[in-house]
Amino acid sequence: MTLQDDERMIRVAIEAARAATDADVPVGAVVFDADGVEVSRAVNSREAMSDPTAHAEIMALREAARVYGDGWRLEGTTLAVTLEPCTMCAGALVLARVSRVVFGAWEPKTGAVGSLWDVVRDRRLTHRPQVRGGVLEDECAGILEDFFRERR
Ligand SMILES: [Zn+2]
Secondary structure (H helix, E strand, O other): OOHHHHHHHHHHHHHHHOOOOOOOOOOEEEEEOOOOOEEEEEEOOHHHHOOOOOOHHHHHHHHHHHHOOOOOOOOOOEEEEEEOOOHHHHHHHHHOOOOEEEEEEOOOOOOOEOOOOEOOOOOOOOOOOEEEOOOOHHHHHHHHHHHHHHHO
């Protein structure tokens, strides 16, 4: 996948992020198949669903597994997300066997795909997705900055 492909996918994830409720931190995630066709999209819904695990990535992976392939395996897919995944989501995407992870803004405080931890590229794992971070970083970070500014 080229950088242009990845930017296109992040733009879709940004679109997904805009569906967040006023209470939820706007993070969007989209799963694409090997041809770059959208399989599922989701937005962080932790507040809306009163569910600590309702991160955008988890919701998008669940929906993707329902409609893609013949079970829970998401081999060949790319997960695009506007913010670097946390440890839970990084673990989930490894378990789902996602082939690639593309994300927008880095999250130095909780990021688990290169910032604070690097869960997905731990050499002890047999399945290690490819990663590209910092795609349309400013735009992705801007959505979060706007959200937190309005809440102050
Ligand atoms: Zn997460």
